[in-house]
Amino acid sequence: MSKRLEVMKTYKLYIGGKFPRSESGYTMPITSPLGEHLAHVAQASRKDARDAVSAARSAQSGWASATAYNRGQVLYRIAEMLEGRAEQFVQEIRQSEGLSARVARAQVDKAIDTWVWYAGWSDKHAQVVGGANPVAGPFFNLSVPEPSGVVVAFAPAAESGQSLLGLVETLAPIIVSGNAVVLLAHPSQPLPAMSFAEVLHSSDVPGGVVNILTGTREGMATWLAEHADVNALDLMGATELDWASLEQAAAQTLKRCLTPVRGVVGLSMNRISAFTEVKTVWHTKALG
């Protein structure tokens, strides 16, 4: 009996809930740390980035106005899908990072648990960072955090053990509060990111809330940092780039920025707060 020939996957982009090829027609070969060819991923262009921002913008207000309970359930559903595909991620992490099955599995487990941790924040963050303010006067006064809007995030992979976990630690705190995101996968390890897009696609997260682009990031990065319809940047994973110049470009429209030297590391509610805005409402109190 001859050995069965494996069906290889074509990796594409994830924009607006669809998996288009790059408009550029370019792809980029991805190899393992040992130099074996793994796949070709799409080299996203500026036009793809523009489409991703516009898809994110279209999806953002709907996602933000979903109830916190609903967003929490959608995020939890993503963790369920991730768990179901754990083996696939173990394989891709092993290939991408050259890790043992045991270490790769530990990364997947940690990624799932991290996702669940953030999912639970959806209806608690506002209670912890917001609340009633006892102002000196006859007023009802309440502060609530709201999402900043559209966030562009750079997945990290500077250290080992991040090809899935780094992605999860970046994405979860951004979307749990109701932001939409354009995520630039790390150029050296994009395969788990694109498989994560499949997880998102098979869960209930509305199309456009998460958009994932692959390929080298230089070409898109400055353009996205300058983009007037982007509200914030997570540059913590942009260490292979001149991220200080990106932060500088972002100053033109006063984008909120997390950077490698001005970021929030580890599992932290502050990472959610970093991409939210506190809104305070005052209302008069009167009997008649």
Add this chain to the structure above:
Amino acid sequence: MAFLDYSPAPESTSILNIKDRYGLFIDGKFQSSRGKTFATISPSTEKTITKVTEATAADVDKAVKAARVAYDKVWSRMPGAERAKYLFRIARIIQERSRELAVAETLDNGKPIKETRDVDIPLVAAWFFYYAGWADKLEYATGGATPTPHGVVGQVIPWNFPLMMLAWKIAPALAAGNTVVLKPAETTPLTALLFAEICQEAGLPNGVVNIITGAGAIGKALVEHRGIDKVAFTGSTGVGRQIARALAGRSTALTLELGGKGANIVFDDAAMDEAIEGIISGIFFNQGHVCCAGSRLLVQESVHDELVSRLTRRIETLRLGDPLDKNTDIGAINSKAQLNTITELANSGDAEGASRWSANCELPSKGFWFPPTVFTGVSASHRIAQEEIFGPVLSVLTFRTPDEAVEKANNTPYGLSAGVWTEKASRMLAIVDKLQAGVVWANTFNKFDPTSPFGGYQESGYGREGGVPGLLAYLKSTSPVQGVAK
């Protein structure tokens, strides 16, 4: 004197004890500098009040160094409860000297005494009282994570609420355990220098608060100084951008309170008299020199004509003149430069086809004045609907549906404040949800409180002042929480 006019009732300036000139307040002492002096004038009379020192780059170095030593040797080692008591002392001295501070502020800034006496200075004391109590309770604000101050904070504040902006900056910074170097605005340094005296009276350790005076260049030198760990700036969006750009790539923490073009939305069911008072407070409070001013009035079309006619009738009763007069509603424009900006933008309103109405009030011959002005027939693309005028100029636009109101209100790169006037609470709350604004006043406007966070969305800046978020802005946020995945 016409019927219903009031006799002059000026507040006496005899309570003031202003020196002929002021040095820089560095390391607990007023120090001389190699820099020049410049006059701070009263914008209502153009008379010199006193002379202050133009700090040099060397003075910035000296002030930052003093703040660093005070941080390392004294303030960071002091128990929170002791820091709290210093802040309580300061709050009390501000209350004791409140009338003097109100008169000084009115003289230097040009705003009416009734505002400095009843709003600015009481809020300054309240701000210190509120944050004083936080100094020994920081771990309750951080959710149990170890509260870590930034270190030395550089603060640059504007001229519209000089002492109040100082309080918003210094009170939370010191409560959190930082030391500060603060630069007041060039045109309004007086109350900051009086505050330096208050620090001395309170026995505040040397170097914990340093106050350096000068123009924009010295503010730039301060915020870009390598010895500064955190920068807090309130001012124009243009300067905010420059600061964000200059600090890119650095670990220096940054919060910015910038410009705004607040929408004040009036529905047809609003309590009209209250709405009119709110519109007036929204745009004419402090001569409209307010970043969160309700400078765009969005009126539901069906009540537009009635509202505008009642509004202009009410504006005619506002009294413009001597800011020290207790009956004055509208004081002087803070500077010649600002008067020129307002005049230029108002002229663009004429040129672009809006119709101008101004109160028929006599403007004093000396000083800088602009009459309360309302533009009707304004469209969303007009400069007076897009750009911050920072003066007593209201732009009136109309809408038909709540959706249109929200769309027009959000049609700006800013996002600081908004107002909603309706008797229907469910509609108010739904509108509030959709507004891109950090502060929304419903059936009121321009209210401030130390417990209430204040700050903007989008190009109005980032970070909050007031409340717990205002305290957290002065603590490092690098505090990972233990979770299952650790």
